[in-house]
Amino acid sequence: MKIMLATQKDSKEIADIIKRHAQDDYMGYATFSESYIKGKMKKNNFFFVAEDNDKIIGCVRASIVDIDLTEIRTLCVDEAHRKKGIATDLLQKALDFLKGKNMRKVAARCKADNKEAIRLFEKTGFEKEGYFKEHYRKGIDVVQMGKFL
Ligand SMILES: CC(C)(COP(=O)(O)OP(=O)(O)OC[C@H]1O[C@@H](n2cnc3c(N)ncnc32)[C@H](O)[C@@H]1OP(=O)(O)O)[C@@H](O)C(=O)NCCC(=O)NCCS
Numbered sequence: 001m002k003i004m005l006a007t008q009k010d011s012k013e014i015a016d017i018i019k020r021h022a023q024d025d026y027m028g029y030a031t032f033s034e035s036y037i038k039g040k041m042k043k044n045n046f047f048f049v050a051e052d053n054d055k056i057i058g059c060v061r062a063s064i065v066d067i068d069l070t071e072i073r074t075l076c077v078d079e080a081h082r083k084k085g086i087a088t089d090l091l092q093k094a095l096d097f098l099k100g101k102n103m104r105k106v107a108a109r110c111k112a113d114n115k116e117a118i119r120l121f122e123k124t125g126f127e128k129e130g131y132f133k134e135h136y137r138k139g140i141d142v143v144q145m146g147k148f149l
Helices: 008-020 034-042 086-100 115-123
Strands: 002-005 045-052 055-064 069-077 105-111 127-137 140-148
Touching: 002 086, 008 034, 008 045, 008 055, 008 069, 034 045, 045 086, 055 086, 069 086, 086 115, 105 115, 115 127, 115 140
Parallel strands: 069 105
Antiparallel strands: 002 045, 045 055, 055 069, 105 140, 127 140
16 A cells, blocks of 8 residues: 555546545535546645555545645545555645645544544544534534644
8 A cells, every 4th residue: 555646647546536435415516527636636736645556545635725724625545445544644644745835724624423534633633623504515514624734
């Protein structure tokens, strides 16, 4: 298993893994296609991927959204590979990368009942800083986690 910064050639596989984990009751507005990922990669978005036997089994997107404000998005690991620390490694790699770019703050959002994700963010130094009632979808609350680099 190796973790690396993705390049354009990984776009299709990245779109596929994001689609595998799409939470339609959460956001699901963007259509994750190869061209969507390629477009994001061209400007202020960096994807880190975990590869097992040359197949992408995990990914995270780091977006620079303002001068020194960043967001972590689409963190996911295929079910067969969970609970082995892969998401933690992906997240840590993205955080180190953003710190290296002199970014000041990282925000991440997930569903308020997503215990695994919230634990993971807290373990990597994020704190809960916002609670959004029925934000993207009716009936689904969202939390924002934040970390200063
Ligand atoms: C949330 C998600 C990314 C976590 O992925 P993961 O690779 O299983 O995460 P990790 O392995 O790094 O950590 C998860 C747990 O495994 C444990 N773990 C890590 N390494 C381990 C090992 N070698 N052996 C056993 N357990 C281990 C961690 O301690 C953690 O457990 P804890 O919550 O009890 O502390 C994954 O569940 C997922 O893809 N979910 C669907 C998408 C999603 O909800 N994404 C977040 C939205 S932002």
